[in-house]
Amino acid sequence: MIRLEKRPQPSQRWSMATPLVAVLATMLFGGLLFGVLGTNPLLAIETIFWEPLFGEFSFYYRPQLLVKGAPLVLIAIGLSLGFRAGIWNIGAEGQYIIGALTGAAVGLAFYPVEAWYIFPLMVIAGALGGWAWAMIPAFLKVRFGTNEILVSLMLVYVAEQFLASMSLGLLKNPEGFGFPGSRNLQQYESAHNADLIANSGMHWGVVAALIAVIFAYVLLNRHMLGFQIRLTGEAPRAARFAGVRPARLILLCLGISGALAGLAGLFEVSGPAGQVSIDFNVGYGFTAIIVAFLGRLHPVGILLAGGLMALTYIGGEIAQGQLGLPAAAIQVFQGMLLFFLLALDLLTNYRVAWRKPEVA
């Protein structure tokens, strides 16, 4: 008879091992899925995980790893702070969109002036935009006790409509022959988030993501606020006695995650995406949730998880082109990863015993 015994302390070893085991399990079952879809499973797994890193065209794909990983890490770092404290911001996609819009709007307002201060202003505007959008669920939660999960998610749909409205209206390129979408920021030097080293994929978003990782690490390990975040998540009652003010924590966690998501949006729209268009967002805000959990809500873990998830995006695109693997298969693959991760977490908190339960 299989029985679960609660561990007195979560197992450190399993906590480190579960992401790896989850990735292996996902490769196995994902491979089966690809096989069912009529693709050679081994070839598909190799194409996704090997080709972008060491394949023939890796010189092209490796920079992409940074381009795709940076927004994921940036958003996931913000989310992880809240998730640790039991504050669930799942509307990062909306904050990402709004950050991109406000940031791009500031840049476009200056067009065609060329000046050094334009890009920094855009960065500030992007962060503020994401922050403000996240403040809506935060304020409603603090003031009225409204569920932040539902409000932040509803605001994603509102933001998507707003994006459509902006790219068809206010921010539309006046010289765009009536096509939807803004001016291309890549062709506006002062507003362009260009590669810092040509063709390395290393743009300001990557730098920001690395800073965010360090910032979060220090915050969680060396700062009172980080301690309060961890305490609230692990022992809410104890946190209350220790004098943690929940309202302040909610405003801070949602605010930081919103600002980081906004930044990610701005760096994307002014760099790799180039312009505000109806569908420039590709779901980084949702994938970042997987990244946050895969990284065990730990800054360094998130950095690694972001890289891995970026790999599945790029490898997925290659597999799409070379093997005809449907794009949705990669989405299933990513969803599966979170699923295995959550299931295997059991081993971190519980010990599986094979004995018969003794009669008390």
Add this chain to the structure above:
Amino acid sequence: MDLSAINPVLLIASLMVAATPLLLAAIGELVVEKAGVLNLGVEGMMITGAISGFAISVETGSPWLGFLAAAVGGAVLSLLFVVLTQLALANQVASGLSLTLFGLGLSSLMGQSYVGIKPPQMADVHIPVLSDLPVLGPILFSHDPMLYLGVGIIAAVWALLKFTRVGLILRAVGENHDAAHALGYKVVRIRVLAILFGGACAGLGGAYISLIRVPQWTEGMTAGVGWIALALVVFASWKPWRVLLGAYLFGGVTVVQLNLQAAGVAIPVEYLAMSPYLVTILVLVILSADKSSAPASLGRIFHASH
């Protein structure tokens, strides 16, 4: 702008159609939450139901089999949630999210060859005298059978929770799982059944969108209805008939904004399309002051070791 083009009778009739997916998903989630489980995977189960129902009804030519498949599809996906939360004791919020992300991917994978196809139609009921009544006929007595089934499920859940022993046990499990366990009730088994019921209802709701309301298949076509259904359960203070009321209210907002779009009102289309989501937030704010009616064990993990 021509508001006179809006026919109030048709408006109310289409309001009921727009409300039905929400109603089905919300009543399922209500039962799940009454059992003390918070399943945030409604959106994922709905979209899986939408494509399962669509695919089977196209292949077999029978909308009825389609709805059956949708219920099965939704329930099968909710089994994943069962494994995560009831067996692996994982966090319910994260598990629900994983269900939604997985369901959205799975559905677009399943639906690739069904884009642009018309599904077989389900005939509206026709009751000899009643359906021919001037105003009431088209509003109340000329819909598809699934719409009435939805109202029937609401009535059944209400009766179950209020009058039966099963309902009492379900509520006991949701209010205090440790006490229910001490009384000898199988907490996990009851919760598993509730989650499966919720999955089946969400699946039906999804298929109602892809088979009757729209009717065709497009990726991500549920567009947040599953999340609105979750809000609706809060709106309804976990009371079945209020789910009906709330669903018709939201259905009304959706239909009115669509009608205003068609009538060419001066408000841009995008802002009208935001309205159901904004109304949801507004309603949540108004109602969130009162948390007293929520099941006391909602979202807490049960392990018999305590």
